[in-house]
Amino acid sequence: xxxxxxxxxxxxxxxxxxxxxxxxxxxxxxxxxxxxxxxxxxxxxxxxxxxxxxxxxxxxxxxxxxxxxxxxxxxxxxxxxxxxxxxxxxxxxxxxxxxxxxxxxxxxxxxxxxxxxxxxxxxxxxxxxxxxxxxxxxxxxxxxxxxxxxxxxxxxxxxxxxxxxxxxxxx
Amino acid sequence: xxxxxxxxxxxxxxxxxxxxxxxxxxxxxxxxxxxxxxxxxxxxxxxxxxxxxxxxxxxxxxxxxxxxxxxxxxxxxxxxxxxxxxxxxxxxxxxxxxxxxxxxxxxxxxxxxxxxxxxxxxxxxxxxxxxxxxxxxxxxxxxxxxxxxxxxxxxxxxxxxxxxxxxxxxxxxxxxxxxxxxxxxxxxxxxxxxxxxxxxxxxxxxxxxxxxxxxxxxxxxxxxxxxxxxxxxxxxxxxxxxxxxxxxxxxxxxxxxxxxxxxxxxxxxxxxxxxxxxxxxxxxxxxxx
Numbered sequence: 001x002x003x004x005x006x007x008x009x010x011x012x013x014x015x016x017x018x019x020x021x022x023x024x025x026x027x028x029x030x031x032x033x034x035x036x037x038x039x040x041x042x043x044x045x046x047x048x049x050x051x052x053x054x055x056x057x058x059x060x061x062x063x064x065x066x067x068x069x070x071x072x073x074x075x076x077x078x079x080x081x082x083x084x085x086x087x088x089x090x091x092x093x094x095x096x097x098x099x100x101x102x103x104x105x106x107x108x109x110x111x112x113x114x115x116x117x118x119x120x121x122x123x124x125x126x127x128x129x130x131x132x133x134x135x136x137x138x139x140x141x142x143x144x145x146x147x148x149x150x151x152x153x154x155x156x157x158x159x160x161x162x163x164x165x166x167x168x169x170x171x
Numbered sequence: 172x173x174x175x176x177x178x179x180x181x182x183x184x185x186x187x188x189x190x191x192x193x194x195x196x197x198x199x200x201x202x203x204x205x206x207x208x209x210x211x212x213x214x215x216x217x218x219x220x221x222x223x224x225x226x227x228x229x230x231x232x233x234x235x236x237x238x239x240x241x242x243x244x245x246x247x248x249x250x251x252x253x254x255x256x257x258x259x260x261x262x263x264x265x266x267x268x269x270x271x272x273x274x275x276x277x278x279x280x281x282x283x284x285x286x287x288x289x290x291x292x293x294x295x296x297x298x299x300x301x302x303x304x305x306x307x308x309x310x311x312x313x314x315x316x317x318x319x320x321x322x323x324x325x326x327x328x329x330x331x332x333x334x335x336x337x338x339x340x341x342x343x344x345x346x347x348x349x350x351x352x353x354x355x356x357x358x359x360x361x362x363x364x365x366x367x368x369x370x371x372x373x374x375x376x377x378x379x380x381x382x383x384x385x386x387x388x389x390x391x392x393x394x395x396x397x398x399x400x401x402x403x404x405x406x407x408x409x410x411x412x413x414x415x416x417x418x419x420x421x422x423x424x425x426x427x428x429x430x431x432x433x434x435x436x437x438x439x440x441x442x443x444x445x446x447x448x449x450x451x452x453x454x455x456x457x458x459x460x
Contacts, residue, residue, distance in 0.1 A: 009459070009460065010458075010459040010460075011455075011456055011459035011460065016455065016459050017451050018451050018452050018453060018454045018455045018456075019450065019451050019452070019453050019454070020453055020454040022454050022455070022456040023456070088460065094460075095458075095460055160456060160460040161460070162460040
């Protein structure tokens, strides 16, 4: 079984493509990671309630999965793709502006993803994560009992003040 | 009509817009008043517009308005060696020459020109043969049949756009029949040429009809009298009006823009095309992180 963690970043959606890709390195890592899995289950936040009230019915994660042509299944033994991102408050110009707790919060999750230390993901402070505009944390918490054999952290950066990880786990 | 545009030795995707920068080798053109009459000044202008991103330079040796008659030999003297110099210095640049004379066109093509910009609507019937012989591109303009270097006087059309389309497409077909490659033929409504301001405004408004013919459309709007009269502004104060007209032409689907101001026009055309969804933003991340 394989598990992939990628960010639900709208800039990765085909409908938001630019002529000069602002997330070229991230896109390359995400594309590589998503092509690494076979038929898979998708773990992604539901659309934000405010967006849902405006008629949005499909999460960014599901839209990214569709855009990448993933074969989605409910089989519990299938590969798993978790859409999650860290804080959006790493710099004064970040979407959520700056919060001094953001870097530590992100670093701890990054460490857990690469070591790997799944149990630590089970201890993520969800309240703080929500305050820091992290997304998909429930999906990360849900990985706490996964027996990881090998972990690869292909991307670990916050280019726009938003923390992105692209991680691949061999289970 | 074809999947690409070929201007002499240069190929472009059919949906790419191109900036054609005006370079006058004249002492008396209306906008620059001889600023690039000296050859070195003209060469500096070429270097400057290339740095601004112009894909094409349009070199002209005779101003469009009435004035001192310039013979064939004098016109050649103004442009032929200059074309050769530009060709050598800028191998990737499309060189256009603004002339209606076949003999001049023949000489500049031998010197390295890629495109003949016939602003006078085929006044010299042999021009298409020269373009075919050198395998260069040609711009087929509409002038309403006026003599080169004359101003319109009480000219009337029952339907100006119908006349523009009929004449430019007939010229394009004549070029095709003479052997010019289909992907190397461009049509131009020629604002202000054989037209009063109301005609030029109607042509601008109805440009989608011209684009619908399938031939790639060139527009030459830059600082012209129809802009000046629309806003009652003299030469030198027409950039904003020019760019407004440029926006409509970009939305309509014009492909080549003959301009004095390259950067401002490029920004205007790209912004218009991004708004209508003809192309993507250059680099968008706001709210999408």
